[in-house]
Amino acid sequence: MMMKWRGWALATGVLAVSALAQAAPPTAAMLSNACAGCHGTNGGSAGPTMPSLAGQSKEAIEVAMKKFKSGERPGTIMGRLAKGYSEAEVSAMAEFFSKQKLYPTSQPLDKAKIAKGASLQESNCGRCHIEDGKEGKDDTPAMASQWLPYMQMQMADYLSGKRKMPEKMKEKVDPMSKEDLDALLHFYASVK
Amino acid sequence: MTLDRRSFLKLVGAGAAGAASLPLIGQAAELMPKSAKRVVVIGGGYGGTIAAKYIRMMDKSIEVVLIERNDHFVSCPFSNLYIGGILTDLNPLTIKYDKLAANHGVKVVQAEVTAIDAAAKMVTTSKGTIAYDRLVVSPGIDFRLDEMKGYDAAAMEVMPHAWKAGPQTVLLRKQLVDMKDGGTVVVTVPLAPYRCPPGPYERASMIAHYLKANKPKSKVVVLDANPDITSKGGLFKKGWKDNYEGIIDYRPAKKVTEVDAKAMAVMVEGLEEVKGDVINVIPPQRAGQIAVAAGLVGDDKNWCPVNATTFESTKQAGIHVIGDACVAGAMPKSGYSANSEAKICAMNIVALINGKETTELSGINVCYSYITDKDAVSVAGVYTVKEGKIIAVPNSGGVSPADFSATKTEAMYAESWLKNILTEMST
Numbered sequence: 332m333m334m335k336w337r338g339w340a341l342a343t344g345v346l347a348v349s350a351l352a353q354a355a356p357p358t359a360a361m362l363s364n365a366c367a368g369c370h371g372t373n374g375g376s377a378g379p380t381m382p383s384l385a386g387q388s389k390e391a392i393e394v395a396m397k398k399f400k401s402g403e404r405p406g407t408i409m410g411r412l413a414k415g416y417s418e419a420e421v422s423a424m425a426e427f428f429s430k431q432k433l434y435p436t437s438q439p440l441d442k443a444k445i446a447k448g449a450s451l452q453e454s455n456c457g458r459c460h461i462e463d464g465k466e467g468k469d470d471t472p473a474m475a476s477q478w479l480p481y482m483q484m485q486m487a488d489y490l491s492g493k494r495k496m497p498e499k500m501k502e503k504v505d506p507m508s509k510e511d512l513d514a515l516l517h518f519y520a521s522v523k
Numbered sequence: 524m525t526l527d528r529r530s531f532l533k534l535v536g537a538g539a540a541g542a543a544s545l546p547l548i549g550q551a552a553e554l555m556p557k558s559a560k561r562v563v564v565i566g567g568g569y570g571g572t573i574a575a576k577y578i579r580m581m582d583k584s585i586e587v588v589l590i591e592r593n594d595h596f597v598s599c600p601f602s603n604l605y606i607g608g609i610l611t612d613l614n615p616l617t618i619k620y621d622k623l624a625a626n627h628g629v630k631v632v633q634a635e636v637t638a639i640d641a642a643a644k645m646v647t648t649s650k651g652t653i654a655y656d657r658l659v660v661s662p663g664i665d666f667r668l669d670e671m672k673g674y675d676a677a678a679m680e681v682m683p684h685a686w687k688a689g690p691q692t693v694l695l696r697k698q699l700v701d702m703k704d705g706g707t708v709v710v711t712v713p714l715a716p717y718r719c720p721p722g723p724y725e726r727a728s729m730i731a732h733y734l735k736a737n738k739p740k741s742k743v744v745v746l747d748a749n750p751d752i753t754s755k756g757g758l759f760k761k762g763w764k765d766n767y768e769g770i771i772d773y774r775p776a777k778k779v780t781e782v783d784a785k786a787m788a789v790m791v792e793g794l795e796e797v798k799g800d801v802i803n804v805i806p807p808q809r810a811g812q813i814a815v816a817a818g819l820v821g822d823d824k825n826w827c828p829v830n831a832t833t834f835e836s837t838k839q840a841g842i843h844v845i846g847d848a849c850v851a852g853a854m855p856k857s858g859y860s861a862n863s864e865a866k867i868c869a870m871n872i873v874a875l876i877n878g879k880e881t882t883e884l885s886g887i888n889v890c891y892s893y894i895t896d897k898d899a900v901s902v903a904g905v906y907t908v909k910e911g912k913i914i915a916v917p918n919s920g921g922v923s924p925a926d927f928s929a930t931k932t933e934a935m936y937a938e939s940w941l942k943n944i945l946t947e948m949s950t
Contacts, residue, residue: 365885
């Protein structure tokens, strides 16, 4: 009952006064601020294994949360947390973070790997990881300036099969060496 | 509210020298005259820093004054890793307040708050009085020493609590390093609720981790007043069995009520004496002393009841209490809860000051505990309000997998948890 009410308010953007609580249902900011303890203020992460959410597309976050919730995407606490939100609440949070500016990280990266990654990225990944990874096609996450350790952990999950790769990604990744893949991650991490 | 001399001295924490350096109540000059709308925040820890920052982020027209007695803050989360020798100093756990001032215009006042006058909306500090429109009290915890006979300021220097991070943490670490191999470390756990439910068990783990590698003939005796481990119980039990068999001796339902610092012994319910070479007494707790003095605690005389939307005290209008000191329903007394509560409180204070509608709570808790230097376990929860009470969203949250399949990954996430939450508090 309460969730329905909230869902309606979120979906329509109408400020509803609940007669019981005399407070509006949680806004996008109310919901999203709670994430910032781990993902950084406004979704700009300072922790190398936690991804920045700032500047991700709404669709990318929605799909990620859906997959965490169902267990399709492996996670530790994210599956447990995702189960605490309705679809409408997830959409509100996804929109909140999509409106934040991409967070520029400053992290130690290998220059040679960046250069190698730069030469590989356009032809291999560029169709989905658009604009040097600053944007993503459909639900493809933005990777520009993302933390390298986080991306390396995700790539390890992809390669081990723990996390399922999209078909088109698998076609490109399968023939590549681990060195090439690591170079690509260095490149994306370096994009400001 | 005024204080008589006795409770005033109690409040400022003893020492004639300490009291002499403070202006007398009633004679204190106004420290900073108020022109705009002003929120005063007491306490620069996990709750207070975030409340101050987020109010300024949401409404720059509100002046925010953060009052903290120290010029820095040391995090309790991760301080057990220092005690276990995994961290070599407290620097990664230490934040300062300069960037909160520079980035957000928070006015930071280093002073001791000695009184709160809810009717006059005035805080008295060691440097003078400060008026407010709304007050956020985030004082953390103090100890119920009347329930731990013999545990006075001198005894704390012999049997550290290390439940407020800083010199006490360093003292406990030093005692462990100085202890002979074959020694016994005693950790006492108070009845819940207390700050950081899994904290005592993580501490036992970290002490055992140190002893196993450095003093293998030694052991840790955990005297727990609770009938069982209060948080992540199954995970700690498995972690101890896998790693510290014969090192950790866990004894439930052993409530320590008395200590003898000279004899290096603690008494369970005044009956059973347990001796130790190093004794870590974690005493029963209540809201920080200023919250007690200001009449913010409830019928239990320990914790502060609050409105589940605004965190406004149900005892004193215009005063909001967040963090360990408040009663937040299903949200545990953790650093992350304090962070989440601070943002909820900040958003609703901004609404109240501007005459706007308040917003229902949505909160999160995320808490990691280390079992070894490379293994950590977690508990996570999402919170909502139902019929005026904060509850966990049904069918969400929970603890790490029981098979320890994620402990290595979670240890890596835990490090970033610390980095992010301390960065939030200090930038």
